[in-house]
Amino acid sequence: MNRAGYLRRCFLLTLVIAMLFACRTQNIKQQTELGPHGLPVWAYHVIDPVQPEVIELKGLVHLPGSTKEYDAAVTESFKDPPDWYPDEHPAAPPVVAGGKDGPAMACGSCHMMSGVGHPENADLSGLPLGYFVRQMAYFKSDTRKEPARMNQIAKTLSDEEIRQAAEYFAVLKPRKTVEVIETETIPRTYISSLGRVRMLHPQGGTELLGHRIVQMPVDALRLLNRDPHSTFLAYVPLGSLSKGEKLVKTGDAGKTLPCVLCHGEGLRGVGEVPRIAGLQPVYIVRQLLSIQSGHSAGEGVALMKPVVEHLSLDDIIAISAYVGSLSPTQ
Ligand code: HEC
Numbered sequence: 001m002n003r004a005g006y007l008r009r010c011f012l013l014t015l016v017i018a019m020l021f022a023c024r025t026q027n028i029k030q031q032t033e034l035g036p037h038g039l040p041v042w043a044y045h046v047i048d049p050v051q052p053e054v055i056e057l058k059g060l061v062h063l064p065g066s067t068k069e070y071d072a073a074v075t076e077s078f079k080d081p082p083d084w085y086p087d088e089h090p091a092a093p094p095v096v097a098g099g100k101d102g103p104a105m106a107c108g109s110c111h112m113m114s115g116v117g118h119p120e121n122a123d124l125s126g127l128p129l130g131y132f133v134r135q136m137a138y139f140k141s142d143t144r145k146e147p148a149r150m151n152q153i154a155k156t157l158s159d160e161e162i163r164q165a166a167e168y169f170a171v172l173k174p175r176k177t178v179e180v181i182e183t184e185t186i187p188r189t190y191i192s193s194l195g196r197v198r199m200l201h202p203q204g205g206t207e208l209l210g211h212r213i214v215q216m217p218v219d220a221l222r223l224l225n226r227d228p229h230s231t232f233l234a235y236v237p238l239g240s241l242s243k244g245e246k247l248v249k250t251g252d253a254g255k256t257l258p259c260v261l262c263h264g265e266g267l268r269g270v271g272e273v274p275r276i277a278g279l280q281p282v283y284i285v286r287q288l289l290s291i292q293s294g295h296s297a298g299e300g301v302a303l304m305k306p307v308v309e310h311l312s313l314d315d316i317i318a319i320s321a322y323v324g325s326l327s328p329t330q
């Protein structure tokens with residue numbers, strides 16, 4: 001090989017190494033960036049500052065098995081959210097369903113009329129009445145901090161509206177919506193400004209999962225249309241499920257108590273201690289981190305404080321992966 005050829009090869013090789021390094025640093029940066037309250041950004045579905053594509057929902061929308069038809073603008077509404085399958089739930093009070101007698105931010109818009117919610121918010125289906133009302137009081141008094149949404153929303157509601165919402169969601173049947181997958185490498189994703197949803201990056205590619213749980217819809221369009229039947233994938237690190245199962249069932253002396261002790265065999269809840277089986281894993285991570293860091297500190301949570309105090313982020317990831325993989329119903 002002549003000298004020019006050799007130099008060109010060296011140059012190309014350096015370029016490839018530099019690109020690989022840049023990808024890796026990008027990966028690590030994403031994983032260590034901090035979001036609200038200084039907690040890991042990936043758990044909080046923070047909108048990416050650079051949006052790689054602009055998604056516009058347009059036209060009339062239909063969903064399989066629904067007789068309803070909505071304009072795309074309605075499927076995005078907070079005031080008047082779509083109700084795709086009215087036969088699947090009891091009549092909803094205005095606080096949930098919205099419309100002219102409802103609040104500006106109807107519960108059914110983010111949590112959906114089925115209550116199952118999305119990874120970036122919360123699953124309210126079947127929550128015990130007392131637990132629900134207590135959380136709303138915590139949001140109202142800022143003892144549970146979610147300033148961008150729930151703290152503001154709770155402050156606008158009367159006790160009567162809260163009771164009606166709690167009664168509505170308490171009788172809804174939980175549904176399994178998440179498939180938990182152990183893996184090392186995941187598709188490249190970003191958090192869209194539309195609905196704070198994690199979506200596939202339009203340019204494709206893969207990245208290392210690292211110490212994260214990454215959740216995305218199986219079909220982003222169905223989710224954006226607020227289809228309550230839409231489902232989710234949760235990518236979790238290899239070995240999470242067996243590690244999580246052990247911590248959940250038997251605890252670990254000096255580290256944590258077995259979750260089954262209070263949340264019941266199968267983690268489907270006991271009295272006012274809520275079900276946690278089958279919740280969105282990334283939501284469980286958020287809750288455990290919020291309780292650990294004191295950003296959720298209502299008196300009911302006092303029982304949870306010693307449970308999470310000594311858990312590492314990796315323990316929390318493993319526990320959340322396992323709990324999220326369980327069936328919420330018998
Ligand atoms: C704009 C979206 C949005 C709307 C509208 C909304 N919520 Fe929420 N809600 C959230 C998010 C996000 C969370 C998760 C907070 C967290 O991570 O701590 C949440 C959490 C909750 C929780 C806690 C659930 C649990 O398991 O602890 C309750 C209860 C709740 N919401 C009730 C309501 C009610 C009642 C309404 C209607 C009046 C409502 N929400 C409207 C976004 C919303």
Ligand code: HEC
Nearest residue numbers: 257258259261262273274276284287300301303304307319
């Ligand atoms: C000593 C009893 C106790 C143990 C053990 C316990 N919990 Fe809890 N947990 C509670 C109580 C009580 C609440 C409700 C707090 C409230 O009313 O505000 C709760 C709430 C939660 C919530 C919030 C649910 C929601 O819908 O947002 C999560 C998540 C949770 N626990 C996870 C766990 C996990 C995971 C474990 C095991 C590592 C565990 N808990 C062990 C008592 C316990």
